[in-house]
Amino acid sequence: MKGYERKRTKIVTIGEVKIGGGNPVSVQSMCNTNTADVAATLAQLHALQAAGAEIGRLAVPDQEAADALPAILRQSPLPLVADIHFDYRLALAAIRAGMHGLRINPGNIGSAERVRQVALAAKAAGIPIRVGVNGGSLPADLLDKHHGVTADALVEAALRHVELLEDNGFHAIKIALKASSVPVMVDAYRTISGLTDYPLHIGVTETGTLYRGSVKTALGLGVLLLEGIGDTLRVSLTDDPCREAALGREILSMLGLRPWGWEFVSCPTCGRTKVDLISLAQRVEAALMDITPAKPLKVAVMGCAVNGPGEAADADIGLACGADGGLIFRHGEKVGYFDQADLFEEFIRRVRELTTEG
Numbered sequence: 100m101k102g103y104e105r106k107r108t109k110i111v112t113i114g115e116v117k118i119g120g121g122n123p124v125s126v127q128s129m130c131n132t133n134t135a136d137v138a139a140t141l142a143q144l145h146a147l148q149a150a151g152a153e154i155g156r157l158a159v160p161d162q163e164a165a166d167a168l169p170a171i172l173r174q175s176p177l178p179l180v181a182d183i184h185f186d187y188r189l190a191l192a193a194i195r196a197g198m199h200g201l202r203i204n205p206g207n208i209g210s211a212e213r214v215r216q217v218a219l220a221a222k223a224a225g226i227p228i229r230v231g232v233n234g235g236s237l238p239a240d241l242l243d244k245h246h247g248v249t250a251d252a253l254v255e256a257a258l259r260h261v262e263l264l265e266d267n268g269f270h271a272i273k274i275a276l277k278a279s280s281v282p283v284m285v286d287a288y289r290t291i292s293g294l295t296d297y298p299l300h301i302g303v304t305e306t307g308t309l310y311r312g313s314v315k316t317a318l319g320l321g322v323l324l325l326e327g328i329g330d331t332l333r334v335s336l337t338d339d340p341c342r343e344a345a346l347g348r349e350i351l352s353m354l355g356l357r358p359w360g361w362e363f364v365s366c367p368t369c370g371r372t373k374v375d376l377i378s379l380a381q382r383v384e385a386a387l388m389d390i391t392p393a394k395p396l397k398v399a400v401m402g403c404a405v406n407g408p409g410e411a412a413d414a415d416i417g418l419a420c421g422a423d424g425g426l427i428f429r430h431g432e433k434v435g436y437f438d439q440a441d442l443f444e445e446f447i448r449r450v451r452e453l454t455t456e457g
């Protein structure tokens with residue numbers, strides 16, 4: 100597959116994960132547990148890692164949450180970013196606790212002296228700060244100047260925060276410019292990508308629930324990533340954060356940037372389909388969620404003899420249905436024809452064999 104030319108950016112490091120400079124686009128997600136609940140937060144971090152997240156983010160809204168950070172860090176399977184708004188003392192506490200990164204907008208934490216303290220402490224700890232501008236919390240003067248949430252308003256807001264850090268000699272910066280409108284966020288990231296070489300954390304924010312949110316996210320991130328823009332991403336769904344991580348991984352995989360897990364091909368069905376292919380494909384897809392291949396594999400579930408054998412034979416493991424059953428292929432070779440009643444079990448058995456044989 101043709102490689103996409105990535106925009107060259109500076110590198111920042113979150114724990115062991117390098118972001119920018121052509122490093123693989125990493126997947127982040129944010130816990131929705133009460134951070135002060137150490138056990139629940141750790142359980143979700145493990146689940147996020149299993150779903151494909153490489154960096155975790157925790158809200159630190161109060162001192163109780165900040166107090167829990169050392170215990171979480173001791174057992175976290177992922178490097179962790181503290182998400183802080185307004186209170187610079189919480190930022191200093193998160194740095195002292197050993198968090199691997201901060202998300203804080205320096206323009207929102209008060210005096211220049213507070214900004215200086217946070218910048219100096221982060222620099223001494225060797226951790227980056229993400230400036231994260233969101234269309235829902237732009238300053239009033241920029242909303243007035245730009246007549247609402249526009250790409251230029253987002254960019255100007257981000258550059259204000261960046262400048263405050265640079266004024267303190269701090270340059271380990273990532274930038275996010277999130278809006279819930281795909282055209283606005285794409286425009287904003289394109290613009291800032293031309294103005295700076297800081298690494299970009301990309302995402303469409305507040306996309307909604309699973310179906311619409313997935314469409315919106317894939318559109319926004321897909322456009323940017325195909326243009327070589329974006330060094331790390333976060334999917335934002337009103338759903339289980341594990342779905343965010345999995346969707347982020349899927350998007351990178353489908354773009355060929357980081358092939359991962361299963362590539363799933365199934366046909367739309369038509370008047371030639373004789374078996375209940377929709378239900379069969381859904382059952383296969385659900386079963387695949389519990390089987391993680393050691394390397395990316397392609398699965399095809401097809402409805403008839405027109406395109407079925409070709410797609411099924413092209414996949415690592417494929418199924419081409421006929422009148423009362425289906426022909427299973429493995430690496431292009433016919434395994435056998437199985438009755439409809441046995442088809443699902445026979446197919447999943449072959450899938451499992453394929454993955455366990457590596």
Ligand code: SF4
Pocket residue numbers: 366367368369370371372401402403404405406407
């Ligand atoms: S593979 Fe066959 S059943 Fe499926 S859409 Fe194509 S022609 Fe129709």
